[in-house]
Amino acid sequence: MQRIGVFVCWCGSNIAGTVDVHKVAEALKSEPGVVIATQYQYMCSEAGQTLIKDAIRDHKLTGIVVCSCSPRMHEATFRKTAAAAGLNPYMVEIANIREQCSWIHKDMEVGTEKAIILGRAAIAKVHLNAPLVAGESPVVKRALVIGGGIAGIQTALDIADAGFPVDIVETKPTIGGKMAQIDKTFPTLDCAACILTPKMVDAAQHDKINIYAYSEVAEVKGFVGNFSVKIKQKARMVDPVKCTGCGLCVEKCPMKKVPNEFNLGMDKRSAIYIPFAQAVPKVATIDPTACLKMKTGKCGLCATVCEAGAIDYTQQDSFIEEKYGAIVVATGYNPINLDQFDEFAYNQSPDVVTSLEFERLTNAAGPTAGTLLRPSDGKHPHTLVFVQCVGSRCDGAEKGKSYCSKICCMYTAKHAMLCREKYPDTEVYVFYIDVRTPGKNFDEFYRRAVEEYGVKYIKGMVGKVAPQADGSLLVQASDLIEGEQLKIKADMVVLAAAIEPDQSARPLATMLTASMDTNDFFTEAHPKLRPVESPTAGVFLSGCCQGPKDIPETVSQASGAAAKVIGLLVKDSLTCNPCVAHSDELMCNGCSACEKVCPYGAITYQDKEFRMPDRTTAIRRVASVNPAVCQGCGACTVACPSGAMDLNGFSNSQIMAEVDAICK
């Protein structure tokens, strides 16, 4: 007969406040098999755990039930405690009488009665627990970083410096991400390219880092320590090994009217292109939708011009299958689409630009070679209006995003400051709701923009931007402090658009079974305590894929994610979850219903010889589960009609015992 110990935790007043812990302990003492039932203020504390260890030794307990907080909090703690006292860690059951009882019921009597029932259910379950031993599964000592922006590069560099090989997969022809498009960075105003390109070069030259540019993740299988990923390398029509990046083909290419994504379509590029000078890898790429040779078969000038003979029009998409121990998501962000915000006339006038477009306009490698000119007539803008919170802090249901995009106040202060510093003759207005500068030297930076450079910050929103016949823009806004309605004739309007995750994030999350919130940001394992890990073991989050953040925070999170990956890859093997399925061969029909529903392909079949009841032997086809691959979801146990397939830790009889205890 089992000898069970029940330990009811007060959790200070969290439980004891609305559940009579003494009454619960008393009631559970009379349950069958219970030899000791006590209670203590903090079961998870050192003293509490010693109380359990002593009870296990003194009463020679074979199973313990802790009535405390959610198993998701301290199941591991109490399992370690049991193991320390020599009891198999899987002979521990937790009754959740805090989050699911004391915290949600005000009435002491109701709370106590429910706590007793939950306690009884846990006791009924622990009676049927079997001692389990966690298996081991090897860790592949290689990491995959999805996304080649500053987040991906920083994570890859840190992991590679720890000596582990890393692959970076980037959808664009070059790594660098959004930071490569930015001109200066706040709060120190150093040039984005100057601090980014050395890191890109380090990543390219690092012997442990391998970059798959112009590629995307096609399929992910397996689980932590043992992912197998299929990477699709899109055809560049250029051999990356031979191409020296000299750019001759780009010059000679006759088709020059393709909108240049790098400059957000504000200028044109040729069909064969290198996104920007410091591109890594510095390899040309042919855009099949624009290239005359690909579309009509004529031309082929780039092939003739190329001394390295790197052009190959017949190149096809190729797939690479690779094994990884950990995967880091660094898919980054994009500004939102502004079609819904037609009050700002973004689609009606080229002089209404987003902040990212403004970055390109002020960037030396931009469409206007660094001089700020109006996209419509190329003239020098005299009056500029910056509009904050475009699409951010909305109600999020029909229009815009409900969250604050965090970085717009700072980069707008930077834009305003640079604009006033380079062109003192301009008048710069910034319409804001609140200026949010939560960082080191951030507020001082914003004050410099106001005090030193005379940027006119006006508290109130812009209601309407109306393009006028003379090409200027009539901005109608309200000044809440003066209580006036302003009508400003502006030459340019810059919208601080909200940012949202890259659209490759949602399909990637499904592939990785990582969960996402309603705005498609990856959900972290714990918002405060585990921000760089996904709840899915082995998947880590770096940068804006987890939420809006600026470059300093992105880099610190990237290194955080790298530290977590290194912590995983250092291990040679992982103890894998022992709560896996197992099949009772005598009852198995071999009908392969379970194999069809297993998401991990953990079930295989073999013909085995059995002594049948009438003393004959017969060959029967029976299922067998590979404990290293099985993750314990239980789909097979329900697909199996005869009940041969059962799950350790959540067996049919255990769950039915819990149901009985609850309904008694």
Place this chain on the structure above:
Amino acid sequence: MSHNKETLREIVIETAGVNPRKCMKCGKCSATCPAYDEMEYHPHQFVSMVEAGKIEELMNSKSIWMCLSCFACVERCPRGVEPASFIEAARLALIRQQGKNHLKAEDVPAKLNDKLPGQAIVSAFRKYSK
């Protein structure tokens, strides 16, 4: 009949059918309001006045009659607070009291001129009389 401050505020909020607390004081409604200059209280102020319970000042103000009910503020409000609904609720709270019709049917012909669109008369009746 006089309402004390609390029930009047509740009536206005209930008729408006929107929660004034959702307003984040961005001022976009006032920015787009075509009748801004003629009003002594501006749309974003309506919302904060309703929230603060200053319904009397609102009802006695000139602004609630200046509102064209063009609903630009409702269209543009990022938080869906609908300031126009609050003005309408304040107006209704006023004209629903005894004999407080702002527009009497008999003095319409005097105000008529051919440039006045039919729709304006209809909307005037909707806004200014029970």
Place this chain on the structure above:
Amino acid sequence: MQEAMMRRAKELLADGTVNRVLGWQKGEFAYDHTPAVFDSADQLEQFVYDDFTAANLSKYLVKETKQEGKILAFLKPCDTYSLNQLTKEHRVNRDKVYVVGIGCEGKADVEKIKALGIDGILGIKAEGDNFVVETLYGNQTVAKTDVLAERCVVCKSRKLMTYDEILGEDGEVINSNRFDMVEKLENMTADERFAFWQNELSRCIRCNACRNVCPACTCEKCVFDNVNSGIANTAAADSFEEKMFHVIRAFHVAGRCTDCGECSRVCPQGIPLHLLNRKFIKDINELYGEYQAGEDTDSKGPLTNFTYDDCEPSIVHERGVE
């Protein structure tokens, strides 16, 4: 037809392609022929085939194919669906069976004859389109179509799904209205449905005939017989357990039941058990697309499959009568 089958069976026995024959033999009365295995030509004299050999032989092949040698099996079209399903689930070794598909015009149901008030039956002879029933009180003639078995009235297909050779002609899949009764029940109110099933299932004596005859119910050890399965019970103690046995059995065969109607045929209490399985088939067809179990030997059954945009369970609340 019987002679042709006997002749063919003897030939195949003689030339050694098979070492035994699975068919039917006369029972106590003229209408209760039972399946039997014939090892030699002279045993085949007992072989019988007529309008009352209705048993589905495919389930016997589960045990038979475990023995030595190949076995000849005469399968009606609806039996071949069951054989396909058993082959898909590796319960029958298809190469150890030589299947002779036989055309079928539908089998008679002796309960229907008795229901016409004819009793004391001594013998039944088929003459053209009707039966001559000899009884203690003289002969009666009855039209075949009046006493056709329910499952044959709404027969879903006369097409042989798997065969090594055919005797008689292969038929076609029939677009029958086999779900009418299910629909009728669905349109009743919840109370009427509850009363209907309470009345039907309360007559169940748990003789397990339905489980023993069902070609989809071939577990090595049934959940209800296995003591530590948690729901072991061999007799229904109250109305709940009556329902539970049939609901869980219907669930286990859901997506695998070929609607061969054997369960209702053998039920001594005449409970329309096939309606439960047809309800699942109707739901699956409506919600997840047409699926006929046994049509092939490799497709994934509806309950071991899914699509990303399946309907939500709340559809049950929106459908049908309150």
Place this chain on the structure above:
Amino acid sequence: MQVEKKEFKPTIVAFCCNWCSYAGADLSGTNRLNYPANVKIIRVPCSCRVNPMFVLRAFQRGADGVIICGCHPGDCHYTTGNYYARRRMTLLFSMLDFLGIERDRTRLEWVSAAEGAKFAKTMNEFVEAVTKLGENKRLEDLRCKKQ
């Protein structure tokens, strides 16, 4: 002596999947959003672990309502678990309805780890619906009835 009518308090069994809905239940606890105490939660690794046998077992043992919670389709920690659960529960609910059992006694709801409020709201709604239906008479096993 006036028999004090014991106000009917239904027994509700909730099967919550460990990764999403159980975390959602915890979150509704952390936010102190209360829902009736007669809901008791059983933790299962995934919604696909819930066997129709368990649902019938709960009703047999005297439960008046059974609710299964799982991750939103596409969010399942085991990639496909909730898709199978969705099909199985749809067919089970349809069969129970076919037998004449009241529909509101069973329910399936997708609750993510971030939806504490939705979990509490769902539980309140479900208990209210089951209370309206009254005691479970059609799927009861008299031997397990509380005297």
